[in-house]
Amino acid sequence: MIIGSIVNxxxxxxxxxxxxxxxxxxxxxxxxxxxxxxxxxxxxxxxxKKDILKVNEVIDLNFDILGYIAPQITxxxxxxxxxxxxxxxxxxxxxxxxxxxxxxxxxVSTEQGLKHVFKLTDRENRIYRCxxxxxxxxxxxxx
Amino acid sequence: xxxxxxxxxxxKEEIDELISVAEDIIENPAKYSEKCRGKKLATLxxxxxxxxxxxxxxxxxELGGNVIGFSEAGSSSAAKGESVADTARTVECFAxxxxxxxxxxxxxxVAAQSVSIPVINAGDGSHNHPTQTxxxxxxxxxxxxxxxxxxxxxxxxxxxxxxxxxLISAMSRYxxxxxxxxxxxxxxxxxxxxxxxxxxxxxxxxxTTSLEEAMPKLDILYMTRVxxxxxxxxADYVRLKDSYILTPDKLSNAKKDLSILHPLPRVNEISVEIxxxxxxxxxxxxxxxKYIRMALILNLLGVN
Ligand SMILES: [Zn+2]
Numbered sequence: 066m067i068i069g070s071i072v073n074x075x076x077x078x079x080x081x082x083x084x085x086x087x088x089x090x091x092x093x094x095x096x097x098x099x100x101x102x103x104x105x106x107x108x109x110x111x112x113x114k115k116d117i118l119k120v121n122e123v124i125d126l127n128f129d130i131l132g133y134i135a136p137q138i139t140x141x142x143x144x145x146x147x148x149x150x151x152x153x154x155x156x157x158x159x160x161x162x163x164x165x166x167x168x169x170x171x172x173v174s175t176e177q178g179l180k181h182v183f184k185l186t187d188r189e190n191r192i193y194r195c196x197x198x199x200x201x202x203x204x205x206x207x208x
Numbered sequence: 209x210x211x212x213x214x215x216x217x218x219x220k221e222e223i224d225e226l227i228s229v230a231e232d233i234i235e236n237p238a239k240y241s242e243k244c245r246g247k248k249l250a251t252l253x254x255x256x257x258x259x260x261x262x263x264x265x266x267x268x269x270e271l272g273g274n275v276i277g278f279s280e281a282g283s284s285s286a287a288k289g290e291s292v293a294d295t296a297r298t299v300e301c302f303a304x305x306x307x308x309x310x311x312x313x314x315x316x317x318v319a320a321q322s323v324s325i326p327v328i329n330a331g332d333g334s335h336n337h338p339t340q341t342x343x344x345x346x347x348x349x350x351x352x353x354x355x356x357x358x359x360x361x362x363x364x365x366x367x368x369x370x371x372x373x374x375l376i377s378a379m380s381r382y383x384x385x386x387x388x389x390x391x392x393x394x395x396x397x398x399x400x401x402x403x404x405x406x407x408x409x410x411x412x413x414x415x416t417t418s419l420e421e422a423m424p425k426l427d428i429l430y431m432t433r434v435x436x437x438x439x440x441x442x443a444d445y446v447r448l449k450d451s452y453i454l455t456p457d458k459l460s461n462a463k464k465d466l467s468i469l470h471p472l473p474r475v476n477e478i479s480v481e482i483x484x485x486x487x488x489x490x491x492x493x494x495x496x497x498k499y500i501r502m503a504l505i506l507n508l509l510g511v512n
Binding site: 168170171172173174175176177178179187195196197198199 | 291292293310311312313314315317318332333334335404
């Protein structure tokens with residue numbers, strides 16, 4: 066399998082331990098036909114434990130989701146067995162269709178087809194607010 | 209400026225410009241009476257708010273324009289389940305500008321995202337009501353001749369009162385403004401307003417439960433109602449309610465040139481005996497509301 070080496074693909078490293086499965090879902094990796102590996106609780110010198118996702122195909126990633134979930138994540142793009150790019154996802158300014166607004170008085174609770182959109186209002190404290198009602202995003206309040 | 213959804217969408221300069229146009233309208237109403245000839249304002253009111261709707265409608269009529277719309281959701285397509293976006297797109301075919309009142313927070317933003325004509329938030333639930341804040345600012349400017357160097361007392365329900373929150377946010381941008389926040393402990397301003405607006409911008413403020421103690425230093429007193437349903441128990445409400453009702457004796461140590469504001473409707477939080485006091489400005493405030501909406505409509509329609 067691909068646990069050892071990826072020839073052409075993506076390695077998402079330094080995922081906080083226990084959150085790999087969550088990312089797997091948000092990145093829609095279940096829809097891929099290629100080999101995908103989730104390694105849980107791998108040894109990390111910096112953080113003790115980490116999760117890793119390996120995808121044996123170069124895919125377009127939603128870096129906003131990665132940056133929102135954990136800015137310490139690194140994304141390695143592998144081509145012909147060589148790492149050609151290392152990306153540190155940034156905290157996104159807006160994030161669409163990922164965080165759920167839990168305010169029952171918010172228009173997103175009733176308006177058909179309206180996406181939940183949050184904006185970064187305080188970078189230092191990583192605070193996101195619903196663009197419609199200004200409700201603060203609670204940790205883990207994913208759609 | 210394309211739409212007005214949140215008072216903080218406006219820079220201080222844009223607010224000052226709206227105020228100066230409104231003051232010019234007050235001085236020279238005839239100059240503006242045909243400015244919006246042939247234009248239509250749609251007032252889409254998904255919940256009744258007669259005062260706000262009449263203010264918008266009379267503003268448009270005084271500019272020579274016309275008005276279409278509905279005054280409650282029951283008489284509109286919303287009752288049949290049409291989305292806000294679809295209603296806005298339909299109305300865009302008929303009108304040049306929209307003023308929307310909606311019980312759901314963010315509905316006017318949804319409308320603004322869906323159309324290319326200007327949308328004004330005429331109140332979205334307990335979230336924003338920017339034209340009320342513009343009204344308050346114009347009233348203060350008319351009464352005091354300035355928006356800086358003022359001590360502003362906000363009294364009553366400071367926890368849930370959105371008009372107070374917006375007023376504090378907007379006035380915080382002017383120099384040497386100080387706030388005295390007068391409320392029962394249960395209804396003090398929310399933490400985010402205290403930290404993100406007042407403390408962060410080094411705005412001097414004091415919090416007190418006593419209106420009498422605060423009174424002597426105030427230039428402006430902004431009254432709001434303390435509602436029974438905000439209290440956990442009836443006994444606390446009964447014990448506290450009279451402390452936040454403005455009566456002539458509470459004004460005994462007030463400044464001679466104090467201005468008393470209230471977003472209205474008033475129930476009993478300002479005694480009717482105050483109405484004849486020259487310091488009572490709340491009905492002048494209603495008039496200011498019409499003029500600032502005229503200035504806003506002109507601005508958003510790009511009419512000079
Ligand atoms: Zn929301």
